[in-house]
Amino acid sequence: MELGVGLIGTGYMGKCHALAWNAVGPVFGTKIRPRLVHLADATDTLAKDHAAAFGFEKATHNWRDLIADPDVAIVSITTPNQFHAEMAVAALEAGKHVWCEKPMAPAFKDAMRMRDAANASGKVAALGYNYIQNPAIRHIKRLLDDGTIGDVYAIRLEMDEDFLADPALLFGHKNQSASGYGALDDFGVHPLSLIATLFGNLEAVMADLSKPYAARIDADGRPQAVETHDCANVLIRLKSGISGTIQLSRTAWGRKGRIALQIFASKGTVTYDQERMNEFQIYIAEGPAADQGFRTILTGPVHPPYDRFIPAPGHGLGFNELKIIEANEILNAIDGRPAHLIDFAAGLEIERAVHAMAHSHKEGHWVSV
Amino acid sequence: MELGVGLIGTGYMGKCHALAWNAVGPVFGTKIRPRLVHLADATDTLAKDHAAAFGFEKATHNWRDLIADPDVAIVSITTPNQFHAEMAVAALEAGKHVWCEKPMAPAFKDAMRMRDAANASGKVAALGYNYIQNPAIRHIKRLLDDGTIGDVYAIRLEMDEDFLADPALLFGHKNQSASGYGALDDFGVHPLSLIATLFGNLEAVMADLSKPYAARIDADGRPQAVETHDCANVLIRLKSGISGTIQLSRTAWGRKGRIALQIFASKGTVTYDQERMNEFQIYIAEGPAADQGFRTILTGPVHPPYDRFIPAPGHGLGFNELKIIEANEILNAIDGRPAHLIDFAAGLEIERAVHAMAHSHKEGHWVSV
Amino acid sequence: MELGVGLIGTGYMGKCHALAWNAVGPVFGTKIRPRLVHLADATDTLAKDHAAAFGFEKATHNWRDLIADPDVAIVSITTPNQFHAEMAVAALEAGKHVWCEKPMAPAFKDAMRMRDAANASGKVAALGYNYIQNPAIRHIKRLLDDGTIGDVYAIRLEMDEDFLADPALLFGHKNQSASGYGALDDFGVHPLSLIATLFGNLEAVMADLSKPYAARIDADGRPQAVETHDCANVLIRLKSGISGTIQLSRTAWGRKGRIALQIFASKGTVTYDQERMNEFQIYIAEGPAADQGFRTILTGPVHPPYDRFIPAPGHGLGFNELKIIEANEILNAIDGRPAHLIDFAAGLEIERAVHAMAHSHKEGHWVSV
Amino acid sequence: MELGVGLIGTGYMGKCHALAWNAVGPVFGTKIRPRLVHLADATDTLAKDHAAAFGFEKATHNWRDLIADPDVAIVSITTPNQFHAEMAVAALEAGKHVWCEKPMAPAFKDAMRMRDAANASGKVAALGYNYIQNPAIRHIKRLLDDGTIGDVYAIRLEMDEDFLADPALLFGHKNQSASGYGALDDFGVHPLSLIATLFGNLEAVMADLSKPYAARIDADGRPQAVETHDCANVLIRLKSGISGTIQLSRTAWGRKGRIALQIFASKGTVTYDQERMNEFQIYIAEGPAADQGFRTILTGPVHPPYDRFIPAPGHGLGFNELKIIEANEILNAIDGRPAHLIDFAAGLEIERAVHAMAHSHKEGHWVSV
The missing domain is CATH 3.40.50.720 (NAD(P)-binding Rossmann-like Domain)
Incomplete structure (x- = not known):
């Protein structure tokens, strides 16, 4: 059909x-x-x-x-x-x-x-949050759901790239408030999509936004005040009781597609970095103490839907292939089957959190989401 | 068309x-x-x-x-x-x-x-040596060609997976000599394709093949002598004067798609591992000694043809996407344009080297390729 | 003498x-x-x-x-x-x-x-902040001072260990308020010593403290309410204009001596992790874009006073050897020579910051240091 | 006393x-x-x-x-x-x-x-093979002895530094045959000390030595033929049936103290690199396939005698501290207690292997040790 x-x-x-x-x-x-x-x-x-x-x-x-x-x-x-x-x-x-x-x-x-x-x-009305489609992230969700690492009590998320890191870049659209808050809406929504998928809803936030470069030269050689915030640090509390942070930067030299996740729980720890999207780390506090350590796990056919692409483990998917998985979820949804997606309703909660963060920055205190 | x-x-x-x-x-x-x-x-x-x-x-x-x-x-x-x-x-x-x-x-x-x-x-008659299509490998070739790391004098290549690592696996086709020598032809051709692309032809080889498990149980519960060699260590000398090694294993627990490459040259060193196919490392002996180190470089649009997939760096290609690059090279060749491929003539030299390695193992001394 | x-x-x-x-x-x-x-x-x-x-x-x-x-x-x-x-x-x-x-x-x-x-x-009245003595940290200070990475605008510090990670540990001294705030004074002072050494004084802080385990069983098998906070997330602003975060945990499974530092500046980025104390990473935005990456630099004799221990690079110092360097600085101070130390006056500023953080947590808004 | x-x-x-x-x-x-x-x-x-x-x-x-x-x-x-x-x-x-x-x-x-x-x-007559004293190496020995990773069938060892990597270095003692064979005796003895400690004696060897730079300028500006071999690749077979390689270089730009060890066995794999001497990696083929990976284990008090230096894990020992452990073993030996040392008798077997390697290079075929 x-x-x-x-x-x-x-x-x-x-x-x-x-x-x-x-x-x-x-x-x-x-x-x-x-x-x-x-x-x-x-x-x-x-x-x-x-x-x-x-x-x-x-x-x-x-x-x-x-x-x-x-x-x-x-x-x-x-x-x-x-x-x-x-x-x-x-x-x-x-x-x-x-x-x-x-x-x-x-x-x-x-x-x-x-x-x-x-x-x-x-x-079907779905948003393009493809990072949640990574087989590594899906497996982390299973680890959370099946209790392997116990109860999560803290999380830390960082998203960093460097496309605005050069102070010599000309004043442009992303420096104007018409484009939004800056890192908060440009980047923050990605960590928030992971939080929504893995940990549930936010309760309160407290953000500190900052501008690495107060002004940039425009095409005519005149300095223009930068209106957006390229960096954001956010304290978060989730409805589930989890505490955490979100840290964002569009000016982090050397970071190209970093979305780093640290999950701390009562039986172990999980870490992940999008720049090495085909692996993740688990530490589980079991077995002889002398043999405990962070395991680096390469995704493979045992982490669906990796198997639909390649039958051999450790061979690696690419960023674009996350979008193929997302497209398949949309077809699932259209076909009336369960689908792993962030729809417009769930997406609205992400946007709500972003606005609450911006508000908390202005107010200088915690804001409920 | x-x-x-x-x-x-x-x-x-x-x-x-x-x-x-x-x-x-x-x-x-x-x-x-x-x-x-x-x-x-x-x-x-x-x-x-x-x-x-x-x-x-x-x-x-x-x-x-x-x-x-x-x-x-x-x-x-x-x-x-x-x-x-x-x-x-x-x-x-x-x-x-x-x-x-x-x-x-x-x-x-x-x-x-x-x-x-x-x-x-x-x-056009081309072989499926897709690892040479990786933008990282192509960039390494440029680094070699433009003299950035000086004259190469030594290389080391390892290819390891673990699909035959379990001694409890039943005796099967890959354990029979009808399937070939073992790791040598199953895996060795991949490192050889990289050598052909980056460093030229082999002059002489000296191999040591080994069987981690001398026998395996067949489907009837009877032990059968394993005929193929799952591991191979090879000393190599290239026509260009480069010395090196190739090390192969189909029984290396934990290795899923490792093709590790170390290139030593007069001005620097380059390393690469296929399990992290979106990055490579360069050490260049220049600048202040206190600031010298191995650089981990994430591939991006500046490493063509990555740009045809994604305009942002560090987002990552997958194994299957190397095959798309290869398909494009075949279309280039059909269209009469220069193509980055291993054709049947170049592929024959790879097979020649494999047979020479097997021969050297039997003889216990160096064999010319 | x-x-x-x-x-x-x-x-x-x-x-x-x-x-x-x-x-x-x-x-x-x-x-x-x-x-x-x-x-x-x-x-x-x-x-x-x-x-x-x-x-x-x-x-x-x-x-x-x-x-x-x-x-x-x-x-x-x-x-x-x-x-x-x-x-x-x-x-x-x-x-x-x-x-x-x-x-x-x-x-x-x-x-x-x-x-x-x-x-x-x-x-001479000196405090035992030995992490600042690491040749890696001293070199990072030189990189900051000589402008190699430009103007710093953001920093992130994490200090994590797991000695209180096990929820089955009995209620003890570190769980009682008599021992202090928890992670904040137990750990926070170390990142603060690095900040004092590398970036100067704090202007304002905003902390969120949390308790992974609300209660622990005491030696008599009775549950006791935990009074201290094993985790802390802190937004910080420095007098120099730098924005940043400090994140602390005494319950982070798998972390044994992590003090992770990320420094973002206008020309580059520096990272460091105490668990691999003999190396650090620099990214400098110069040279061909296709060859830019994070350099992992192993400390050696070119990073004094490493040379007083070992004349060969990359051989590694240990934690205890940082204390030997510190002892030497104390002898320098006694001898009237310049010494790289945190004395009681500088240490007092660190304690001031810790108390301001605890205060901000209680108040739910920014507090000046 | x-x-x-x-x-x-x-x-x-x-x-x-x-x-x-x-x-x-x-x-x-x-x-x-x-x-x-x-x-x-x-x-x-x-x-x-x-x-x-x-x-x-x-x-x-x-x-x-x-x-x-x-x-x-x-x-x-x-x-x-x-x-x-x-x-x-x-x-x-x-x-x-x-x-x-x-x-x-x-x-x-x-x-x-x-x-x-x-x-x-x-x-007591002991040799200064301090790398075998590392708590990480001692723990690896326990893992081998207690069967945790099963039967070892293959090993790979690399030892690389770069103190002779610069082709502009003047002709000196290490370039003269009076200093020995080159990398083989200068470096090879260290991997051999690890092999002797962990895996037992060699049976046969086959080496390929090479000279990255055929000549160097002497202090008078005249080119002198280099007599020693800065690089060596060696195929090895052990009496126990293990196959392997040793690869050595004194001209490997960027390598400062690399002694990399890979151990392949029937239940798992162990890796180690002296440049990160406070950690090692184990892969054990057990538990859910989706959670298997290489564990990076930081040494700590559970890896004796680390505990004699520091009671907290992950804080790190230094190279010089391996020598302190070695001195303690000598005191143990003097005191008549069991000691973990390479004495002159064991050391002689290492030298025997080195000479056999040099001989095999000259002959171009396998030589018994």
């Missing part, structure tokens, strides 16, 4: 969605087979070129045409954040399933609109 | 080829677009099921039908090694391009037949 | 001081030679046994006798924290140099008394 | 011995207390200066005076290798215990003379 896919946006994540829709069938042997039907980009030329490159049948400069296309059953939205709400709501109202990149929207009320539209539509 | 692909064999590597042919177009935006036309498997039912799962149009239990199919321009051969020669020669003689999994053939004379058929055909 | 040493306390740190005083002469070829004169322990028998084992000439159960001994010029104080103030003040008033283990005293006013006594005495 | 120590030689290892003799008493609380009595160096001035620095009572330029000194019961020999035999034999004949640095002597017949003198004397 085929289902038509429409893709709006052709940047980093646009290509990533296209590759995932193209690959999910043969990788998972899915019953539903996505067909790459319609692609929308800023101009007709861009749209045509990308449609040809990615293998879509039709191209348009007008995303509303794509949404109106009766051959399209699923819409992938990978445009800049400020367009998500309008497009997602329109697609849902047109009766399409929606796969929208994170975060939902700069303004909380727009995110709420998206959630409401999803509820009203009865369609 | 479309080109029809036929796939013979649907195991580990069969699926890997199917995924690569399916993905190479959108990933690389190739001019030539492979079309998945024909799939051959042991029975019609198996062939049909796999064709449906992988997205091939036709299915057959008879691989000769596939080769005879005028819609097929490229044949992927992923069957057990003993079938490679017959299929590859037939395909080349039928005027098809051939992408054949490694190694070429258990018997050297069959490998020669393949090479001769390739030469006679004028078609 | 000989100088008599008295040692009060013979536990973990007592032996460590004894070994350091014994070794510092031959390691550094010091002008002043410490002579192990007098040892005080709880009973005469204990004192005599330890004096014999460690090589001290005299033994006493009465530490005041030791302080009154005219042969003693330097007093090492390694008793439990609550005795530090009385002993240190007495020793200083008796005209002795004092080397006191950290922290100064549970009560801030006692720490102030110690600082005042030190000021009044004119003698 | 005191025992007088004489030290001949004051270089790298001379200081190391002095520090060990000075520290062993307080660290181990030994019954026998070494007294630093007599030091011999090339001139009286040098001897006096070093005696003062290291804390020896007497000084001489004539090592025979030291050996004749009735206050001296133990002689540490740390002079260049060519002097070992004469000094050790003289000391043993004078009824002294001898602690001699490795290797025994450049010529095998001199090493035999040393062994014979040791046998004739009835005194």
